Every structure is written in C-alpha cells, then in structure tokens.
Amino acid sequence: MLPGILRRLELQCFSSRRSSGSVFRSPINQRSQVGVRLQSSYSEGDVIFSGIQPTGVPHLGNYLGALQQWTRMQNDAAPSTKLLYSIVDLHAITLQQDANQLRRWKRETLATLLASGLDPDRCTIFYQSTVPEHTELMWILSCTASVGYLSRMTQWKSKLALSDQDSALDFASIRGKLRLGLFSYPVLQAADILLYGATHVPIGEDQTQHLEFARECATKFNRAYGEILVEPRTILSTAKRVMSLREPRLKMSKSHQDPRSRIQINDNPQLIRDKIRVALTDSMTGVSYDPANRPGLSNLLDIMSYLDNQRRAPEDFARLYHAMSMRELKIEVTKSITEGLASVRDKYNSLMESDGGRFLDEVGMNGTIKARREAEKTMSAVRRVIGL
DSSP: OOOHHHHHTTGGGGGGOOOTTOOOOOOOOTTSTTEEOOOSOOOTTOEEEEEEOOSSSOBHHHIIIIIHHHHHHHHHSOTTOEEEEEEOHHHHTTSOOOHHHHHHHHHHHHHHHHHTTOOTTTSEEEEGGGOTHHHHHHHHHHTTOOHHHHHTOSHHHHHTTOOTTOOTTOHHHHTTTOOHHHHTHHHHHHHHHHTTTOSEEEEOGGGHHHHHHHHHHHHHHHHHHOSOSOOOEEEEOOOOOOBOSSSTTSBOOTTOSOGGGOOBTTOOHHHHHHHHHTOOOOSOSSOOOOTTTOHHHHHHHHHHHHHOTTOOOHHHHHHHTTTOOHHHHHHHHHHHHHHHHHHHHHHHHHHHHSGGGHHHHHHHHHHHHHHHHHHHHHHHHHHHHHTO
16 A cells, blocks of 8 residues: 555556557667567566666656656556666766765655656665675676677776777776776676566667677576576667757766756756756757757757647647747747646655655665565576576
8 A cells, every 4th residue: 555645646646547558669679589669568477677877866858768668668567567667876886976975866766766657566666786686696697798798888988988999808098997897887787687587678779789788698697507597678768869958969968067958857947947048059040840950959849849748749849939039939948848847846856855755765675675575586596506
C-alpha cells in the first residue's frame, strides 16, 4: 500500500494512464538481431533494466527522453514484467565527486524518478551502491573481459577528451590520465544488466556499443561455465533529443559549465524565462525549422513539439509562428516549458521538502531489499558454477 505522501502527490494515478492500444515505435537495430521495438506488453518473465547517473538534478532532456519513456514502459508493461531502475552512483565516481554533493544528487535523482511517474510499488527503484552484488559480478566478469575490446570503447575516451584513435594500450599518450575505474566502466555496466537477467534494456543510439559489450561478457561467461547469464536485447529508444540552450549543436547536459545551457526539472518559471531569454538563436528574420542552418531556433521548436499535447511537429510551430520576432517566440517557448514541467516540478518539490526526506529513504531502502533479492538469484548460480 502506498504511503500517504505518495497518495497526496497522486503518483499512483500514473498507473491509470494506460492508453489503450498504444505502441511505442522505434527503428529496429539492423546491425544485429538484438534490437526490438518498444511494445505495449512483454512476454512472460521479461525483465527491463535501466540506470541513471546522479550527477545533478535531471534536466529537460533527461525528462523528455529516458524518464518519460521509463514511465510509459511501466504503465504499458504486462503485470508479469519486472522493471528495475537504478540510480548508478558507483558510475558517478569515475570522476571525483564531493561527498555531500553526491549524497544530495542521489536524493534529488530519486525524487525526480518518483515525480516523473515511477511507482515504487510497481518498479524496483534503488541505489546501485547498496547492492554489493553489482561489484561482485563485475569482478567475476573482469576475469574474462577483453582489454583489447575495452580499449576500443568510446566512453573513457570522451571523458578524457581523447580521439577515437587513442588506445589504452598506447601508454605513452594516456599515462597519468586514465584511471582503472573509468576504463572498466563498461564491465560494471554489464554487471548491472546481467545481474538481474535483464531481457530488455532501453538505450539511445550512443549506448549500443555498451550493450554489445554486455552481450559479449554474457557470451564469454556462458561459454566457459554454461548458460547462466541472460544476453540482453536492446530497446532502441525513441528518446527525444534536446540540445544545449547555449551550444545548440551539443546535447543538453548536466555537466555543461554554463547552468543556462539546460532547463532543470525543478527550475521555477522565472528561471525558465531567464534561460530561454538568453538561449542562443540567430539574427535571421522570421521563424523557420532548419536544424542544419538554424540549430538554436530549431531546438526551441523541437522542445515545443515534444511538450505539445496535440503532438504537433516542429514544422507546424514554425508555420504557426513564422512572422514572430525571436523575442515573441521565446515567450511562447517559455510558456510551453513552464506548463509542461509544472506537475513534475511541484511533485519534485513536495518530495524534497516533505517529512525530512524519510519517505525517500524508505523508497530507497525498500528498493534495495527487492533488488538484492533478485540479484542473489543470479549470484547463487554464478558462484556455484565457478566454485566460490
């Protein structure tokens, strides 16, 4: 039974918003047979896993992309489908974090997941670090993971601002820069997924390399010890691509140095107005949708389209507002974002401010109990076959 505070925030109402016959559509990954369409129901025994890093209050891009999708999957999945959503705090420390800030970010992320519509009675929502089986399985997988494969991964290269040609095997070029945790990040990510027998993992195109590595880890382990680990299938996300307000050729990011580059889900109307007012556009007259030549303006039109209840395309908004000045258009964009985030922002603020955080602590604790129960099923089998 949901606690009173959750009832007051009406988070349980999200489960009633199941659109009859709705189908999530996404292109199938043609490079392999692991891509699947997002679907309104899953087979008996299916398990969906995904994670989010606690590196600041989630922004508009996180909400319109992953978080809305997670909620829709929760509401449309068959009752037998297991859903696990992890706040992956161990991944966050591949770069050094301030301890108090990380603790605050973790709680803010948990509050955002609940405010976005995830129901802790339907999903397992937990902090990665509270389930030690993640690191246990990571070490076991590390004993068969290929250094050469890891050396080709792009995650650590992008974090260190290296080119795709740089290799961890070329010690002269990266000595002093690369840390083992960052280099082995994909092994922990594989453990996150394989630990729960995940059959489906929703990801964006930029994460397909990591899912292929997770499948590689499962294949190597199963080849050596028998069919223990489930090879996950990719759900290619229909996540909406929201760009930076200050550098519109880059994705909106929590790590961008300029806080005006992103709209956080807890931004108040005045702050949203200020950020949209200084959003980078161009000096051309009129409004048109042209991502190649007018990326800043096109990003604003995209945002309006993503938040539109009538599901109008950005081109529709360009035609509707074609004679507007940039100042007038930004007023409309501000209104769209303010209204679109109002419900989530109010629920987030209530969760953060109510009962000294005890409810959030309870959700995290209950999530840990459920996650460990599932994780132990896999680890018991893994320990047995390798002799531990």
